[in-house]
Amino acid sequence: MAKQGLCIFHDQHLIMTVDWREIGEVTMDVLHDDVLLLVFDRYMAQASRIESWHTLVHVCRRWRSLVLGSKRHLNLRIACTNKMRVREKLDVWPAIPIVVSGYCDSPPRSGLDPNIEAALEHNDRICRIKFVSAWYLKRVFAALEKPFPALTDLELWSIDDDAAPFFPNPVKFLGGSSHLRSLELGGIPIPGLSKLLLSLTDLVELRIDVTSESGFLSPKEIVAGISALTKLKVFSLEFEYDTRETESQHAPPPTRAVLPALSSFKFKGVSEYLEVLVAVIDAPQLDHMEIVFYSFNQVIFETPQLLQLIGRIAKLQVPVKAQIGFDDPEIWLEFSSPTQAPSNVLTLGILCIPRDPQFPCMAQFCRPPFFPLPTLESLYIGGGRYGEGDRHYRIENTRWLDFLEPFATVKNLYLSKEFAPRIAPALRQLVGGRRGTEVLPTLQNIFVEGFQPSGLVYETIGKFVASRPRSDHPIIISDWAGIRPDIRQDLGDPVYLL
Numbered sequence: 001m002a003k004q005g006l007c008i009f010h011d012q013h014l015i016m017t018v019d020w021r022e023i024g025e026v027t028m029d030v031l032h033d034d035v036l037l038l039v040f041d042r043y044m045a046q047a048s049r050i051e052s053w054h055t056l057v058h059v060c061r062r063w064r065s066l067v068l069g070s071k072r073h074l075n076l077r078i079a080c081t082n083k084m085r086v087r088e089k090l091d092v093w094p095a096i097p098i099v100v101s102g103y104c105d106s107p108p109r110s111g112l113d114p115n116i117e118a119a120l121e122h123n124d125r126i127c128r129i130k131f132v133s134a135w136y137l138k139r140v141f142a143a144l145e146k147p148f149p150a151l152t153d154l155e156l157w158s159i160d161d162d163a164a165p166f167f168p169n170p171v172k173f174l175g176g177s178s179h180l181r182s183l184e185l186g187g188i189p190i191p192g193l194s195k196l197l198l199s200l201t202d203l204v205e206l207r208i209d210v211t212s213e214s215g216f217l218s219p220k221e222i223v224a225g226i227s228a229l230t231k232l233k234v235f236s237l238e239f240e241y242d243t244r245e246t247e248s249q250h251a252p253p254p255t256r257a258v259l260p261a262l263s264s265f266k267f268k269g270v271s272e273y274l275e276v277l278v279a280v281i282d283a284p285q286l287d288h289m290e291i292v293f294y295s296f297n298q299v300i301f302e303t304p305q306l307l308q309l310i311g312r313i314a315k316l317q318v319p320v321k322a323q324i325g326f327d328d329p330e331i332w333l334e335f336s337s338p339t340q341a342p343s344n345v346l347t348l349g350i351l352c353i354p355r356d357p358q359f360p361c362m363a364q365f366c367r368p369p370f371f372p373l374p375t376l377e378s379l380y381i382g383g384g385r386y387g388e389g390d391r392h393y394r395i396e397n398t399r400w401l402d403f404l405e406p407f408a409t410v411k412n413l414y415l416s417k418e419f420a421p422r423i424a425p426a427l428r429q430l431v432g433g434r435r436g437t438e439v440l441p442t443l444q445n446i447f448v449e450g451f452q453p454s455g456l457v458y459e460t461i462g463k464f465v466a467s468r469p470r471s472d473h474p475i476i477i478s479d480w481a482g483i484r485p486d487i488r489q490d491l492g493d494p495v496y497l498l
Contacts, residue, residue, distance in 0.1 A: 033066060040067060040074055050079045050099055071096055077127065080119035087118045097127040097150060104133040112139050128153040147175030157186040158214070170199035178202065187211040197225030204261075207236040216243060219276045223253040233261050237277075239269035242294060258282045268292040268351075271301045279305040287315045292330065292349035295361050307369050316345045322407070323380035324362070331362050332385075335376075359395050359403070366406045374409045381423060382416025382449075400426035404439050411442055414480050417449040424457050427464040437469070447480035 040056055047053075053076050057064040067074060071094075078093055080086045082102040090098075100119045112120070119126070120143050127150045131140050140156070151174065173196065174180070180200050186209035190196065197203070206229065210217055217237075226232060253276070262283040267274050271293050286309075293301060310316060319335040332349035348365045364370065400423055415423055430439055446461060458477070465475045 036063070036066060037070060037073065040070070044074050050077045068094060080115065082113040082115045084115060086115040090118075090122065095125060098122055098125045099128040099130075100126055101130040102133065103131075112143065116140075123148050124150060126151055128155075130155040132157040132159060144174060145169075145172040147177060149175075149177070149179065152179060153182040154180055155182075155184040156188055157184075157209075158188045170195055173199065181205065183207070185209065187214045189215045191215075193217065194221045194225035198228050201228055202231060203229050204231055205234040206232060207234075208238070210237070210239045210241075212241040219273065219280070220253045222277065223255070223257045223280055226259065227255070227257040229259065231261055232259055234264045235259070235262060236266040237269070238266070238292075239273070242270065242296070243273055244270050244296075253280045256280045256282060260284065262286055264288040266290040268294075270294050271303050271306075275303055275305045278309050284312075287313055288345060289313070290347040290349070292332070292351060293361075295350050295352040301361070301364065310346065310370070313345070318375050319345055320375060321378045321380070322376050322410075324382075324403075325384045326382070327384035331359065333362060333365055359399050363399065363403045366403055371406050376407060376409050378412040378414065379404075379407050379410045380414040380416075382419035395422065397426040397429050401429065401435060401439055405435070408441055410440055411444045412447065413440065413443055413445070414447045415449065416480075420448045420451075420457050420461075424460040424464075428460045431463050431467040443468075443475055446475060446477045448477065449480045451477065451479040 040053075043056070044053060053067055053074060056067045067076070070076075076096045077099045078090065078096045080089065080098055080100050082104065098119060100116065102113060102116045104113065123146055126148055129144075129148075129151065130153075133140070144154075170176075170192075178200050179202055181202055182205040183200065183203055184205075184207040185193075193208075197206070206226070208217070222237065226235065257280060259281060260283075263285050265283065265286060266289070267277070269292075274291065274293075289310075291306070295301075315337050316335065319337055321336040323334045323336070325332050325334070330349050330351050332347055334347045335345050337345050348362075348370075350361050352361065404426075446465070448457065448461070452458065461477060465477060468475060
């Protein structure tokens with residue numbers, strides 16, 4: 001977004017730039033209402049705050065009237081939290097849908113927080129609820145037994161080490177008539193989860209985060225709960241603790257669950273649990289998976305059911321990009337398709353306790369039968385989702401070479417500034433060795449972040465390049481200007497900028 005004013009484009013051509021100080025007067029005379037609404041719609045789509053529309057209604061009377069008269073089209077929302085005076089705020093604005101959120105880390109004197117209680121009185125306007133609490137979630141559960149006809153998104157998290165179980169009555173929950181499209185539950189013991197899910201047949205997104213305090217959810221309970229969710233597109237199940245001993249006490253689900261709309265699946269836990277789960281789930285539209293395994297000194301994962309599932313994902317068969325990243329204590333490997341969204345098709349991660357065995361386990365996923373068809377052209381090494389990655393991770397040269405060897409079709413190798421000095425010695429070891437032409441045989445380009453044509457990294461990689469047989473495509477070393485190719489490459493040209 002431009003900070004100086006409004007840039008309006010048409011057919012990719014700039015037709016107007018207006019300074020914020022003049023924007024009210026200029027658009028008053030020049031821009032038609034339909035054009036303004038198109039600009040407002042793009043502005044709201046790019047806005048980071050729920051109430052970014054406040055900026056628009058304070059420009060001039062015309063803008064205020066146009067925005068407030070287009071509440072549904074612009075998807076206007078009012079934010080109500082436990083940190084603001086809700087009653088006074090709701091008196092100022094017309095009947096705009098409400099987003100309620102609260103965070104409580106200390107017990108209220110009695111009942112619900114007064115501001116949250118004031119917001120929940122407008123249950124006919126509430127479209128989204130998010131609570132993170134250690135104290136009054138039980139009272140929130142009771143409040144959720146009245147009708148919420150506009151509620152589409154519900155998120156409840158407990159930060160209590162001794163959270164009270166939630167026994168939802170499907171007949172009373174949300175007044176017995178729910179239009180929920182998204183449900184996220186974290187750290188909350190729900191003995192009747194499967195019955196609750198069976199009553200929420202409009203769910204499109206379901207995310208469950210299981211902690212040791214919230215108790216174990218068996219694959220049988222999960223399958224029984226999601227079996228009726230024919231509209232479900234996104235499903236995430238994450239265990240924050242080791243479930244190996246607990247799960248052995250439960251029998252696998254007796255029936256299968258067919259999820260015809262499921263396109264995205266995320267799992268974090270032990271591989272044994274995942275094997276039982278995916279063995280009884282059919283998801284013909286699945287095209288995006290993120291799997292994170294806990295590894296407890298494991299050398300190899302036995303996952304035949306997961307392999308079968310991966311083999312049925314058509315988009316995974318033609319990836320062109322792979323990236324290995326480091327977010328201590330997790331190492332992850334991501335395969336991406338060229339154009340389809342989301343671009344990352346499969347992410348395989350390992351959370352290892354202790355840390356040392358992580359990389360040998362990860363190398364397993366780069367070889368048959370895990371490794372997809374040989375269509376990869378680019379390999380990115382280094383960086384993490386939450387920053388630059390683990391700078392202190394140490395990997396032996398031979399392990400790097402074992403990891404790189406399966407990438408026989410890669411033409412472009414991208415190295416972050418943290419990991420280039422660690423991989424360079426491994427490449428140097430190939431000079432004159434028996435594996436000299438076996439590792440990265442089709443490599444044409446090496447991109448090093450912050451590359452300088454001098455120093456140890458340049459000298460080491462240079463010797464590796466010089467050792468390769470001469471061909472029509474010599475290896476070229478150059479600078480890589482960033483370590484987040486997914487962001488840099490996926491950005492398109494903007495149509496409107498505010």
